[in-house]
Amino acid sequence: MPARPAEWNFNLEARSHTAAFVGLDAFSAPIQQPGGRTADGRMLYAATLYTPVKSWTHCLVDFELDGIAGQLREAATALGLGRANHPVAICDSGNGLEEALRRHIWNDMTCILDWHHAAEHLRNYAKTLHPRDDAARRDWAGRAKELLWEHGGTALLAWLRQQAPPADETVAEDLRKLTGYFANTERTTRATARTAGTSAPGRRRPGAR
Numbered sequence: 001m002p003a004r005p006a007e008w009n010f011n012l013e014a015r016s017h018t019a020a021f022v023g024l025d026a027f028s029a030p031i032q033q034p035g036g037r038t039a040d041g042r043m044l045y046a047a048t049l050y051t052p053v054k055s056w057t058h059c060l061v062d063f064e065l066d067g068i069a070g071q072l073r074e075a076a077t078a079l080g081l082g083r084a085n086h087p088v089a090i091c092d093s094g095n096g097l098e099e100a101l102r103r104h105i106w107n108d109m110t111c112i113l114d115w116h117h118a119a120e121h122l123r124n125y126a127k128t129l130h131p132r133d134d135a136a137r138r139d140w141a142g143r144a145k146e147l148l149w150e151h152g153g154t155a156l157l158a159w160l161r162q163q164a165p166p167a168d169e170t171v172a173e174d175l176r177k178l179t180g181y182f183a184n185t186e187r188t189t190r191a192t193a194r195t196a197g198t199s200a201p202g203r204r205r206p207g208a209r
Contacts, residue, residue: 010084020084023048024091069104092117
């Protein structure tokens with residue numbers, strides 16, 4: 001557990017609310033056996049606790065999801081994140097990350113889709129849709145990312161659902177998966193963390209059981 005530093009500043013510029021941020025991601029870490037032989041990789045979880053302008057940060061890693069979530073809870077308690085009005089998590093949509101954060105830290109934490117992961121999924125689908133047309137691929141991905149950034153996930157979902165079904169069944173399935181990726185999380189109602197100043201009454205704070 002980290003030693004508590006000078007009190008973290010959770011103020012949001014031009015807002016009366018305060019916010020504390022949590023970042024959590026999963027990576028496939030390569031494993032090497034004795035003698036240089038390769039082995040199956042392991043999932044490595046990396047997490048960060050930070051203030052709105054990142055004046056203060058605290059980083060953690062663990063090979064177990066519940067392990068990293070437990071570390072986050074202890075660190076959040078020690079660093080006083082419970083003083084913030086609004087807890088916000090920025091992470092990917094998969095691998096049970098959101099569920100672990102809510103289970104261990106705040107049960108109604110606001111979770112926002114990490115822009116990097118969202119944009120990566122859009123670019124990957126654009127490659128599938130236009131495998132031999134670079135200009136069309138860039139145009140499609142650019143339009144999708146602009147919608148998400150400027151208008152949020154609701155607008156992006158509406159646009160995805162209006163897309164003509166691709167003739168190729170593999171591409172059509174990828175479109176269904178892409179739509180589901182954004183539809184199956186509340187985070188897509190937000191384009192970025194810019195909405196993080198809203199209040200979140202009744203949540204469980206770090207240190208409370």
